[in-house]
Amino acid sequence: MTSVTVRVPAKVNVQLAVGAARPDGFHDLANVFLAVGLYDDVTVEPADSLTLTCTGPGSDQVPLDRTNLAARAAIALAERHGLGDPKVRIHIAKGIPVAGGMAGGSADAAGALVACDALWGTRASREELLDICAELGSDVPFSLVGGAALGTGRGEKLQLLDVGGQFWWVFAVADGGLSTPAVYREFDRLTPRAPDPVASPALLDALRTGDVRALAATVTNDLQPAALSLFPSLQATLDAGTSGGALAALVSGSGPTTAFLAADEAAAHRIADALATSGTCRTARVAPSPAPGAARVFEAF
Numbered sequence: 653m654t655s656v657t658v659r660v661p662a663k664v665n666v667q668l669a670v671g672a673a674r675p676d677g678f679h680d681l682a683n684v685f686l687a688v689g690l691y692d693d694v695t696v697e698p699a700d701s702l703t704l705t706c707t708g709p710g711s712d713q714v715p716l717d718r719t720n721l722a723a724r725a726a727i728a729l730a731e732r733h734g735l736g737d738p739k740v741r742i743h744i745a746k747g748i749p750v751a752g753g754m755a756g757g758s759a760d761a762a763g764a765l766v767a768c769d770a771l772w773g774t775r776a777s778r779e780e781l782l783d784i785c786a787e788l789g790s791d792v793p794f795s796l797v798g799g800a801a802l803g804t805g806r807g808e809k810l811q812l813l814d815v816g817g818q819f820w821w822v823f824a825v826a827d828g829g830l831s832t833p834a835v836y837r838e839f840d841r842l843t844p845r846a847p848d849p850v851a852s853p854a855l856l857d858a859l860r861t862g863d864v865r866a867l868a869a870t871v872t873n874d875l876q877p878a879a880l881s882l883f884p885s886l887q888a889t890l891d892a893g894t895s896g897g898a899l900a901a902l903v904s905g906s907g908p909t910t911a912f913l914a915a916d917e918a919a920a921h922r923i924a925d926a927l928a929t930s931g932t933c934r935t936a937r938v939a940p941s942p943a944p945g946a947a948r949v950f951e952a953f
């Protein structure tokens with residue numbers, strides 16, 4: 653094989669329940685992930701050494717050295733299979749907002765892993781791929797599987813969830829990013845005694861039945877007050893989407909992307925127009941959910 657491209661989705665957290673900080677610095681979560689139809693494409697090709705390129709919105713903020721999560725994924729797979737330093741060129745075509753709380757870096761890690769596995773013929777089992785994903789980051793296993801899942805532990809232990817319909821979202825991309833560790837630190841400051849996180853049965857039921865109004869009534873994000881505290885202008889974006897007809901408005905994960913649940917596709921486009929003209933965000937993008945996990949979309953021989 654001379655080239656493999658893998659497409660990987662972004663995520664929104666429809667419930668993000670956060671417990672107290674653990675001794676290892678991570679937080680126990682009840683993290684209900686939903687994959688959404690905004691994608692990064694990760695292409696890998698044989699090369700003389702490990703090289704990285706990235707194009708698309710926000711690509712100037714993506715590191716192109718060995719700290720890039722996609723590079724770390726390739727290094728981890730090569731190491732496990734005794735291949736030495738990976739000789740591969742990785743190209744990332746960004747469609748997922750960078751540093752936006754939509755797991756773009758995690759998506760690239762999962763994409764690079766699946767792509768390198770195909771390019772090198774390492775034939776890693778699903779279990780091994782999930783193990784490597786969990787080593788790379790708390791959100792990476794979900795980027796691999798997609799669909800919908802409940803993540804416990806630090807978010808890496810997944811239980812797949814049934815989704816009984818399609819939900820339409822609008823994502824308002826903010827000017828600037830938020831650091832995930834900084835948002836968790838602000839959460840700790842604002843929440844001295846966080847209770848143990850528990851998944852909401854009503855929310856899981858809303859996903860299972862595909863009931864958009866029930867989902868809108870049950871979405872929650874415990875990191876939202878912390879994200880708003882660090883990025884107060886997000887409140888104006890949330891208000892603009894609500895005025896535009898969103899059934900629910902919330903910060904996506906650690907932010908600063910904001911997510912708006914729409915009654916249907918037409919309503920999603922109206923909300924996106926309202927957000928775009930409000931002047932409270934950089935761009936607004938419409939996406940359906942659930943979306944499939946990391947999947948090969950192109951191979952050349």
Ligand SMILES: C[C@@](CO)(OP(=O)(O)O)[C@H](O)COP(=O)(O)OP(=O)(O)OC[C@H]1O[C@@H](n2ccc(N)nc2=O)[C@H](O)[C@@H]1O
Nearest residue numbers: 677678679753754755789790791806832833836904905906
């Ligand atoms: C908040 C969430 C919600 O899905 O994602 P984003 O919205 O940033 O994409 C995740 O918990 C982010 O997951 P991810 O971005 O993979 O985090 P990691 O690389 O594992 O950890 C980065 C840092 O976030 C904090 N962290 C992460 C996960 C967790 N359960 N508790 C934490 O306290 C720690 O400070 C850790 O050092």
Ligand SMILES: Nc1ncnc2c1ncn2[C@@H]1O[C@H](COP(=O)(O)OP(=O)(O)O)[C@@H](O)[C@H]1O
Nearest residue numbers: 720721722750751752753754755756757758760
């Ligand atoms: N492949 C990658 N794509 C994007 N960001 C990356 C990547 N690898 C490492 N990073 C770093 O991870 C940080 C978080 O980016 P990202 O994963 O897009 O956001 P979030 O964690 O908020 O979902 C970025 O600021 C960037 O420095």
